[in-house]
Amino acid sequence: MDRTLTQLRRVFSRLNLICAIIGASLLFMIAATICFEVTMRALGGASRLWVIEVSEYALLFITFLGAPYLLEKNQHVVMDLVFASLSGRPRMALQIVNASIGLALCAVLTVVGISVVLEQFELGVRQVTVLRPQSWWITAALPIGMGLMAVQFLDQIIRSFRGEVI
Numbered sequence: 001m002d003r004t005l006t007q008l009r010r011v012f013s014r015l016n017l018i019c020a021i022i023g024a025s026l027l028f029m030i031a032a033t034i035c036f037e038v039t040m041r042a043l044g045g046a047s048r049l050w051v052i053e054v055s056e057y058a059l060l061f062i063t064f065l066g067a068p069y070l071l072e073k074n075q076h077v078v079m080d081l082v083f084a085s086l087s088g089r090p091r092m093a094l095q096i097v098n099a100s101i102g103l104a105l106c107a108v109l110t111v112v113g114i115s116v117v118l119e120q121f122e123l124g125v126r127q128v129t130v131l132r133p134q135s136w137w138i139t140a141a142l143p144i145g146m147g148l149m150a151v152q153f154l155d156q157i158i159r160s161f162r163g164e165v166i
Contacts, residue, residue: 113146
């Protein structure tokens, strides 16, 4: 059981890292694209309408692809004033409650997100923007990120019950 759990953790850790690298690459792409756009406009060139739109879509993916990695590494935003003052059983109980709420919310968002993505795919819904991309691939960021976050919250619950420090 421990060996299987360790292997699963490695698989999801690699997947989270890949998603984080994609997110970081998208952030770099946004910065480079905006710098290029500003330079071209300063030189008298025409504005490229797609730059803002692509940047907005990329920000969505950066958020949802990076969050599971940050949660895994315990680098996410935490309000730990109460949590830091606890130790022992109360701290473990609070970890379990927190992770359980996170798991429940992420699981619901994953299921709803998958439903929305499938509906958008079946209907062929497109964004009402300059590029008019199909909506499903933009919306897919939500169930991907929330699904990976749900796995991380489940792992936190398992670690808490085993008495491991998160």
